[in-house]
Amino acid sequence: AQKVTQAQTEISVVEKEDVTLDCVYETRDTTYYLFWYKQPPSGELVFLIRRNSFDEQNEISGRYSWNFQKSTSSFNFTITASQVVDSAVYFCALTLGGGSNYKLTFGKGTLLTVNP
Amino acid sequence: SAVISQKPSRDICQRGTSLTIQCQVDSQVTMMFWYRQQPGQSLTLIATANQGSEATYESGFVIDKFPISRPNLTFSTLTVSNMSPEDSSIYLCSVGTGVGYTFGSGTRLTVV
Numbered sequence: 011a012q013k014v015t016q017a018q019t020e021i022s023v024v025e026k027e028d029v030t031l032d033c034v035y036e037t038r039d040t041t042y043y044l045f046w047y048k049q050p051p052s053g054e055l056v057f058l059i060r061r062n063s064f065d066e067q068n069e070i071s072g073r074y075s076w077n078f079q080k081s082t083s084s085f086n087f088t089i090t091a092s093q094v095v096d097s098a099v100y101f102c103a104l105t106l107g108g109g110s111n112y113k114l115t116f117g118k119g120t121l122l123t124v125n126p
Numbered sequence: 127s128a129v130i131s132q133k134p135s136r137d138i139c140q141r142g143t144s145l146t147i148q149c150q151v152d153s154q155v156t157m158m159f160w161y162r163q164q165p166g167q168s169l170t171l172i173a174t175a176n177q178g179s180e181a182t183y184e185s186g187f188v189i190d191k192f193p194i195s196r197p198n199l200t201f202s203t204l205t206v207s208n209m210s211p212e213d214s215s216i217y218l219c220s221v222g223t224g225v226g227y228t229f230g231s232g233t234r235l236t237v238v
Contacts, residue, residue, distance in 0.1 A: 113159055
């Protein structure tokens with residue numbers, strides 16, 4: 011069975027600080043996908059990124075960047091120059107296979123609070 | 127990517143009653159997933175609904191408590207039956223897309 015661990019329950023930073031959210035996963039499968047989702051206080055889930063197990067390239071999208079390391083089974087998420095609007099719960103998730111017919115296994119989430 | 131319309135967005139229900147949640151997708155999808163998010167917790171999969179067959183339930187969830195309907199490739203319902211305060215949660219449906227998974231906006235259920 012697969013498992014996703016987000017050890018940081020809550021993080022509080024001051025605006026403009028950089029912050030890294032950790033994600034460690036477990037699976038015996040060689041083909042899998044990793045995701046990050048944002049859940050703002052309004053409750054909807056916002057898709058941020060998907061990364062497949064064969065692509066270890068780091069990704070950058072604006073102030074967001076992701077570091078995928080298979081050697082340590084980690085898929086960490088960094089927000090550069092954080093803003094108040096980044097305050098949300100962030101979930102890391104894992105699914106197996108190559109399609110979209112597999113369930114997502116979520117970590118427990120990290121509550122990020124960015125203070126002005 | 128797919129767009130999901132989920133209804134109702136929230137409800138307050140009396141214990142012992144049932145609530146049916148609907149999800150309508152703007153495109154045909156094979157699988158639909160139903161998740162529960164208890165207050166302050168992560169998302170837990172309730173069941174996977176495939177059109178034309180019985181839903182597949184995760185450990186700890188049973189059909190009598192959470193019956194699911196999947197009449198076609200764009201629609202599904204989840205019923206929360208014989209509710210108790212412990213059923214107070216956010217319920218979300220989800221479908222897979224070419225890029226990832228899209229979620230409905232959620233149903234915030236409070237049982238009193």
